[in-house]
Amino acid sequence: MRRKHALAGAATAALALVLSACGGGGGGTQQPAQSAAGGGAQAVFNAGLTQVWNPSTKKGGTLKAAHQADWDSLDPGDTYYGYSFNFGRFYWRTLTMYKPGPGPEGNTVVPDLAEGLGTPSADGKTWTYKLRSGLKYEDGSPITAKDVAYAVARSFDKEIFAHGPSYLNELLEWPKDFKGVYKTPDVDYSSAVEAPDDTTVVFHLKKPFASMDYIVQLAMTAPVPKDKDTGAKYREHVVSSGPYKFETNEAGKRFTLVRNDQWDPKTDPNRPALPDRIEVQLNVNADDLDNQLIAGDIQLDIVGTGVQPAALGRILPDPAMKARTDNPTIPRLWYVSVIPYNKPLDNIECRKAVQFAADRVANQTAFGGELAGGEIATNVMPPGIVGQEKFDLYPSAGNKGDLTKAKAALAACGQPNGFSTTMTYRADRPKEKALAEAMEQALAKVGIKLTLKGFPGSSYFSEYAGNVDYVKKNGIGLAAHGWGSDWPDGYGFLQAIVDSRTIRPAGNYNLSVMNPEVDKLIDQASSTLDANARNKLWVEVDKKVMEDASILPVVWAKTLLLRGKGLTNVAYNEGQSMYDYILLGVE
Amino acid sequence: MLTYIIRRLIGAFAMLIVISMVTFGIFFVVPQWAGASPEALASRYVGRAATPETVALVTERLGFNDPVVVQYGRFVKGIFAGAQYDYGAGVEQCPAPCFGYSFISGQPVWPDLVDRMPVTFSLAIGAAVLWVLAGVSVGVLSALRRGSFFDRLSMGTALAGVSLPIFFTGMISLVIFSYGLGWTPPGGAWTDITVNPAQWAYNLLLPWITLAFLFAATYARLTRAGMLETMGEDYIRTARAKGLSERDVVVKHGLRAALTPLLTLFGIDFGLLIGGAVLTETTYTLPGLGQFAILAIRNQDLPQVMGVVLVAAAFVVVASLIVDLLYAVVDPRVRLS
Numbered sequence: 001m002r003r004k005h006a007l008a009g010a011a012t013a014a015l016a017l018v019l020s021a022c023g024g025g026g027g028g029t030q031q032p033a034q035s036a037a038g039g040g041a042q043a044v045f046n047a048g049l050t051q052v053w054n055p056s057t058k059k060g061g062t063l064k065a066a067h068q069a070d071w072d073s074l075d076p077g078d079t080y081y082g083y084s085f086n087f088g089r090f091y092w093r094t095l096t097m098y099k100p101g102p103g104p105e106g107n108t109v110v111p112d113l114a115e116g117l118g119t120p121s122a123d124g125k126t127w128t129y130k131l132r133s134g135l136k137y138e139d140g141s142p143i144t145a146k147d148v149a150y151a152v153a154r155s156f157d158k159e160i161f162a163h164g165p166s167y168l169n170e171l172l173e174w175p176k177d178f179k180g181v182y183k184t185p186d187v188d189y190s191s192a193v194e195a196p197d198d199t200t201v202v203f204h205l206k207k208p209f210a211s212m213d214y215i216v217q218l219a220m221t222a223p224v225p226k227d228k229d230t231g232a233k234y235r236e237h238v239v240s241s242g243p244y245k246f247e248t249n250e251a252g253k254r255f256t257l258v259r260n261d262q263w264d265p266k267t268d269p270n271r272p273a274l275p276d277r278i279e280v281q282l283n284v285n286a287d288d289l290d291n292q293l294i295a296g297d298i299q300l301d302i303v304g305t306g307v308q309p310a311a312l313g314r315i316l317p318d319p320a321m322k323a324r325t326d327n328p329t330i331p332r333l334w335y336v337s338v339i340p341y342n343k344p345l346d347n348i349e350c351r352k353a354v355q356f357a358a359d360r361v362a363n364q365t366a367f368g369g370e371l372a373g374g375e376i377a378t379n380v381m382p383p384g385i386v387g388q389e390k391f392d393l394y395p396s397a398g399n400k401g402d403l404t405k406a407k408a409a410l411a412a413c414g415q416p417n418g419f420s421t422t423m424t425y426r427a428d429r430p431k432e433k434a435l436a437e438a439m440e441q442a443l444a445k446v447g448i449k450l451t452l453k454g455f456p457g458s459s460y461f462s463e464y465a466g467n468v469d470y471v472k473k474n475g476i477g478l479a480a481h482g483w484g485s486d487w488p489d490g491y492g493f494l495q496a497i498v499d500s501r502t503i504r505p506a507g508n509y510n511l512s513v514m515n516p517e518v519d520k521l522i523d524q525a526s527s528t529l530d531a532n533a534r535n536k537l538w539v540e541v542d543k544k545v546m547e548d549a550s551i552l553p554v555v556w557a558k559t560l561l562l563r564g565k566g567l568t569n570v571a572y573n574e575g576q577s578m579y580d581y582i583l584l585g586v587e
Numbered sequence: 588m589l590t591y592i593i594r595r596l597i598g599a600f601a602m603l604i605v606i607s608m609v610t611f612g613i614f615f616v617v618p619q620w621a622g623a624s625p626e627a628l629a630s631r632y633v634g635r636a637a638t639p640e641t642v643a644l645v646t647e648r649l650g651f652n653d654p655v656v657v658q659y660g661r662f663v664k665g666i667f668a669g670a671q672y673d674y675g676a677g678v679e680q681c682p683a684p685c686f687g688y689s690f691i692s693g694q695p696v697w698p699d700l701v702d703r704m705p706v707t708f709s710l711a712i713g714a715a716v717l718w719v720l721a722g723v724s725v726g727v728l729s730a731l732r733r734g735s736f737f738d739r740l741s742m743g744t745a746l747a748g749v750s751l752p753i754f755f756t757g758m759i760s761l762v763i764f765s766y767g768l769g770w771t772p773p774g775g776a777w778t779d780i781t782v783n784p785a786q787w788a789y790n791l792l793l794p795w796i797t798l799a800f801l802f803a804a805t806y807a808r809l810t811r812a813g814m815l816e817t818m819g820e821d822y823i824r825t826a827r828a829k830g831l832s833e834r835d836v837v838v839k840h841g842l843r844a845a846l847t848p849l850l851t852l853f854g855i856d857f858g859l860l861i862g863g864a865v866l867t868e869t870t871y872t873l874p875g876l877g878q879f880a881i882l883a884i885r886n887q888d889l890p891q892v893m894g895v896v897l898v899a900a901a902f903v904v905v906a907s908l909i910v911d912l913l914y915a916v917v918d919p920r921v922r923l924s
Contacts, residue, residue, distance in 0.1 A: 070692070070882070072634065157675060158633075158637070158638075158644050158645070159647075159648050159675075160674070162632060162633045162637065162645045163633065163634035164634055165634065165635075166636075166637065166638050166641060169638070182676055229676055230674065230676050230677070232675050233674045233679075233693070235692075251692055251694050251699070252692065252694070252874070252879075252882070253874045281872070283872065283882060284774065285774060285869055285870055285871075287758060288758065288761060288870070288872060291758075291761065291762060291766055291773075291774075292766070292775075294766070295765075297766070297773040459627060462626075462627045463621075463627050496636055505639075506624075506626070507630055507637070507639070507642065509636055
């Protein structure tokens with residue numbers, strides 16, 4: 001019965017869910033921005049954050065979208081951008097997905113292809129997912145568990161699919177002689193992922209891992225039919241498992257999605273699938289894209305990272321334009337790595353001196369202030385991460401820095417008159433340059449003299465700040481850095497930037513945290529199956545990193561998203577960190 | 588004449604080889620001087636947080652472990668003999684001229700270049716017609732009415748045209764005529780002439796005018812200067828004394844002589860444009876060679892960069908050859924040998 005109930009309102013279920021979520025979502029004093037049959041809702045600033053703005057169940061029309069660059073790949077096994085994971089759900093389905101809609105519930109995962117969330121074994125090393133019945137590809141052939149297992153196995157080949165994340169390569173128990181489904185087609189990969197029958201997918205992990213439901217919402221679990229798999233060329237025509245399929249695909253220019261008549265809404269309680277067509281234009285001049293969004297020629301900026309600085313100047317002073325925007329805090333931290341390779345920053349007291357001497361307000365201003373830059377960050381995990389707790393180990397009056405404590409820390413470090421070091425930043429990122437200058441001014445007040453060095457963003461991690469040899473030889477002490485999570489839990493955000501075991505000779509994202517206690521806590525947290533206990537352990541990791549003083553948080557980033565003219569069902573989804581694309585409709 | 592053309596073509600071919608070597612060198616040798624390893628080069632073409640194993644696989648796949656000379660040889664061989672591309676599930680034959688496959692999208696470069704040529708040709712030819720007609724007419728009229736209000740106004744406008752960059756005039760034009768008045772289509776509008784000629788022209792109207800505004804300004808100023816100089820020559824006085832109509836004097840005797848330096852300029856300008864009107868195509872999001880070039884450079888996608896650089900260089904070389912041949916037609920004093 002429960003299943004029947006869920007199927008009955010397939011097209012509107014997502015809206016019902018999100019509207020009920022607003023009730024408890026703490027919408028403040030704002031009135032729900034909705035109208036009867038959809039359309040014409042009053043524009044209100046931040047109206048899409050805690051509720052669905054302009055809700056509607058009207059089907060039809062064309063959603064016009066644009067992208068200022070190009071996809072890394074349209075192939076679900078070879079893509080690694082948030083917008084791609086978000087948009088891709090129009091033409092693929094994965095085992096789980098973020099719960100559609102606004103509010104904190106958007107951070108949780110719900111079943112998609114699967115009937116329910118994963119069932120872990122007692123030791124947390126085996127996860128089993130059962131598929132729904134009635135699933136079909138665009139050609140009408142059935143989607144089976146074997147297709148999901150095959151999709152995961154094909155994504156293993158990083159020579160062919162170099163863009164996609166490699167979590168499953170590292171987590172699963174792959175056979176030693178397995179080089180991918182093309183190079184070693186005869187090797188049995190069932191020790192990693194298997195399909196014992198048409199509806200069961202089983203993952204076998206090397207060690208216990210609690211966040212599997214988040215991992216399988218990544219695009220690599222989107223099914224790929226083996227007989228239609230064309231390797232690196234599959235991106236040219238992905239076989240749809242979602243409500244839309246490709247009508248045209250002109251690489252680097254544009255593509256069009258139309259309804260997939262084999263998609264059965266009864267199997268999909270999450271996607272209302274409102275527009276008839278979705279037209280996407282690629283490589284659009286970024287400033288012109290904003291102009292088109294403002295004028296209504298397009299309705300969606302696919303990248304979803306907010307409007308360009310030129311448009312900010314038009315939007316913020318104009319109340320009518322500002323009312324069309326949402327200003328969410330996204331799960332991204334801008335920060336400074338305080339690197340302990342070189343003296344005297346190998347001494348924790350000297351690192352603490354940097355924490356106390358930094359002027360957080362000046363740093364926030366460097367990133368564009370409260371609206372365009374973000375909220376002052378006092379610890380590592382941003383507010384959008386499940387279980388996050390806000391704390392401050394280095395408080396100061398007005399967040400302007402505590403020079404007395406900074407000097408005391410310097411004295412304890414044996415450097416009472418300060419010291420000299422080098423700070424790196426990405427030269428093609430003006431905000432990071434401004435941050436470095438703000439740090440230079442603030443630290444100079446306690447005698448810490450910074451030499452600033454800018455490097456190209458494309459080789460920043462491979463050749464400079466993320467290259468251990470370079471850092472050691474050139475006396476790098478501080479490095480501007482930014483990180484967004486792949487999924488909004490502690491592992492998804494923290495592991496890549498604070499686990500010292502990820503550090504390699506070059507291409508590092510963890511530039512500064514080398515604390516065995518942190519590593520131990522990470523292992524403990526990632527193998528804890530109880531969600532509450534696990535979340536508390538991630539907060540402990542965060543605290544341990546802040547005690548280590550090897551990360552100086554700057555801002556939890558905010559974006560300014562502009563709602564396209566004529567859009568219905570606009571809601572910011574915390575899991576996607578942008579508007580929930582699969583909910584959108586057009587008036 | 589034929590010997591001259593053959594000699595010029597051989598020279599052009601040698602120049603393209605030099606250009607390809609320089610481009611290849613800039614891409615590979617300069618980073619190596621700065622200490623970049625093959626893995627560091629390959630790390631541009633992998634996803635976020637790629638493991639060292641992934642980077643190593645991609646380094647090998649893209650052939651970065653081979654000496655630069657070997658890599659260059661492979662590239663040249665691809666152009667003349669074609670190449671093979673392993674896409675995992677099979678191997679594809681890339682027929683000559685094979686400029687290789689994009690490091691990022693895996694798409695073959697040559698079909699992409701050919702596909703984008705009509706966009707750039709459409710933009711360049713339409714704009715060239717406009718700017719030559721407008722620039723030369725205004726230049727001639729300004730010269731004939733030197734010091735008049737028309738002369739001052741047109742030369743003032745020309746100065747603005749030369750001074751204002753396309754990304755400024757382009758964006759302002761879009762904001763006013765497309766998003767404000769709704770007279771022209773938004774950025775990114777493109778229809779092939781074979782599909783709908785009227786729509787093709789309508790979509791390109793604003794880019795044509797914007798591009799022509801920039802070039803017409805230069806041509807107007809040069810035509811005016813050339814005409815002023817020519818119209819003061821003795822043979823013009825002679826022509827008038829012979830009783831020729833003023834129209835014949837201006838067009839057949841004055842303008843023809845003033846056009847010679849413009850022809851050189853036109854050849855180079857037009858050649859550059861059909862190699863890619865980078866700023867115009869970027870501003871208006873037109874999927875032509877210019878947009879392709881800027882994306883290739885931004886993505887550091889060597890096969891694409893090599894392809895578009897060689898095609899653009901070939902266009903400039905061919906255009907300048909045609910100009911030299913036309914010289915003999917315009918100016919009977921010129922003899923090609």
